[in-house]
Amino acid sequence: MPRDVIRELESIFGDRLVTEEHILMLYSHDASSEPGERPLAIVYPMNVDEIVKLIHLAPEYGIKLIPTGSSSSLSGNTTVKLGNTVVVSLERMSRVLEVSNVDWFARVEPGVRIDELNFELANYGLQWPVDPASSRVATVGGAISNGSGGMRGAKYGPASYWVLGLEAVIGTGEVIRVGCRTVKCREGYDILHLFIGSEGTLGIITEATLRLAPLPEAFVGLMAEYEDINNLVNTVINIRKHKLWPMITEFVDDETAQELGLDRKHYLWVGIDVNVGSEERVLGTLRDVVLGNHGVVINEARAWGEFLKILEPRRALYSAQLKVAFRDYGNDAFVFIEDIAVPMSNLPNAVREIRELSGKYGIKVLMGGHIGDGNLHPAFWTSRRASESEFRKYLEFVEKIGEVGIKYGGTISAEHGIGTMKRNLLVNKYRSLNSEATLRLMSEVKRIFDPHNILNPGKIIPT
Numbered sequence: 001m002p003r004d005v006i007r008e009l010e011s012i013f014g015d016r017l018v019t020e021e022h023i024l025m026l027y028s029h030d031a032s033s034e035p036g037e038r039p040l041a042i043v044y045p046m047n048v049d050e051i052v053k054l055i056h057l058a059p060e061y062g063i064k065l066i067p068t069g070s071s072s073s074l075s076g077n078t079t080v081k082l083g084n085t086v087v088v089s090l091e092r093m094s095r096v097l098e099v100s101n102v103d104w105f106a107r108v109e110p111g112v113r114i115d116e117l118n119f120e121l122a123n124y125g126l127q128w129p130v131d132p133a134s135s136r137v138a139t140v141g142g143a144i145s146n147g148s149g150g151m152r153g154a155k156y157g158p159a160s161y162w163v164l165g166l167e168a169v170i171g172t173g174e175v176i177r178v179g180c181r182t183v184k185c186r187e188g189y190d191i192l193h194l195f196i197g198s199e200g201t202l203g204i205i206t207e208a209t210l211r212l213a214p215l216p217e218a219f220v221g222l223m224a225e226y227e228d229i230n231n232l233v234n235t236v237i238n239i240r241k242h243k244l245w246p247m248i249t250e251f252v253d254d255e256t257a258q259e260l261g262l263d264r265k266h267y268l269w270v271g272i273d274v275n276v277g278s279e280e281r282v283l284g285t286l287r288d289v290v291l292g293n294h295g296v297v298i299n300e301a302r303a304w305g306e307f308l309k310i311l312e313p314r315r316a317l318y319s320a321q322l323k324v325a326f327r328d329y330g331n332d333a334f335v336f337i338e339d340i341a342v343p344m345s346n347l348p349n350a351v352r353e354i355r356e357l358s359g360k361y362g363i364k365v366l367m368g369g370h371i372g373d374g375n376l377h378p379a380f381w382t383s384r385r386a387s388e389s390e391f392r393k394y395l396e397f398v399e400k401i402g403e404v405g406i407k408y409g410g411t412i413s414a415e416h417g418i419g420t421m422k423r424n425l426l427v428n429k430y431r432s433l434n435s436e437a438t439l440r441l442m443s444e445v446k447r448i449f450d451p452h453n454i455l456n457p458g459k460i461i462p463t
Contacts, residue, residue, distance in 0.1 A: 034076035069142030075419030110141025129156035147197030149415035154372025165209035171450030221271030221307040223299040249372025325381035340405030341414035
């Protein structure tokens with residue numbers, strides 16, 4: 001059977017079918033530590049017709065399909081977990097099809113990388129403000145499928161705010177088009193937003209119409225250091241009380257700072273887009289709030305480019321977390337990067353409880369995140385060779401951190417998705433709300449869109 005299906009795939013994709021062992025293993029997993037299986041093949045479609053043919057072929061041969069962009073997700077949602085799986089890489093469908101300088105939308109294929117898109121949009125004075133840390137490699141389609149957020153989320157929110165319409169092929173092989181080119185669009189059930197964050201389980205996105213925002217007219221920001229993380233958190237809360245609305249509000253804790261080459265202190269970055277002429281007034285207010293919460297301003301910026309330079313240590317958070325894990329365990333390192341969010345008013349409690357849990361379990365945690373929208377990224381690691389009881393301790397620690405998010409009215413997953421790594425937490429979340437019927441509804445939605453269960457099966461919904 002594999003030989004027959006390979007022959008069929010070759011008839012559709014020609015030399016855009018890959019079966020070489022070493023390349024297959026590269027596509028077996030995403031950026032999480034979740035182990036993957038070798039896929040049967042990788043295909044690189046160039047248009048929607050090829051994807052329709054592929055989906056019609058899949059039930060006949062019993063193959064599963066995992067759509068992927070750059071595999072930079074952190075929850076196992078593009079990790080291959082089943083045999084007979086074909087990875088559908090959309091990276092060659094990467095064209096920017098249309099940009100409207102008046103209506104502020106762009107029509108793009110799913111494989112265009114976010115930074116490359118924004119480089120082109122800058123020519124129009126516009127941006128797509130979804131800004132994951134992996135924006136250099138992350139694709140638009142991947143960001144939509146994952147419901148990504150990122151550094152600009154403090155003001156602009158996640159991907160769901162910035163998608164106007166989609167074209168996708170669902171599990172029946174039908175092409176659907178949902179949404180509009182207008183911000184206001186109420187035409188029946190909101191199928192558009194079912195796709196955002198669906199992690200490739202409902203269909204394969206082939207085109208997206210994106211809402212755009214103007215680039216900042218002017219920008220100010222600062223970097224500050226703190227001896228006490230509670231003072232850092234209170235700074236963020238007090239900035240909001242001053243009715244300032246930062247575009248970017250990021251932090252790292254003291255242990256993480258050391259790994260970034262900074263002094264062992266807690267660091268905060270705040271950047272605000274402002275009107276020309278108000279720069280010094282807004283910067284002065286930020287400075288006063290920092291000082292009033294026992295912080296020390298160590299860098300200031302009066303332009304977007306200047307702020308990006310002082311933000312560079314925070315951009316290196318993920319690589320720093322990996323560096324420490326691999327220093328401890330080499331290639332055996334298994335890294336957990338968590339992704340809870342809580343309402344801003346509960347941030348001090350959430351940070352305190354995570355640090356208390358770290359002490360209780362004896363697990364070292366490096367913490368940073370998008371603190372301006374309550375999104376925390378505690379990271380910790382162990383060895384893949386750890387004993388069963390030791391590894392179970394880390395899995396329990398993951399659940400305890402998720403429970404902190406639930407306890408304070410937040411979420412177990414702000415932007416990384418569910419994938420395979422948070423399926424149990426998803427169940428816990430809805431049980432805590434006495435709403436297990438929601439999980440049943442999710443399963444029914446999956447069945448309707450993908451009746452043959454060929455699209456990224458086993459992800460999100462517990463089996």
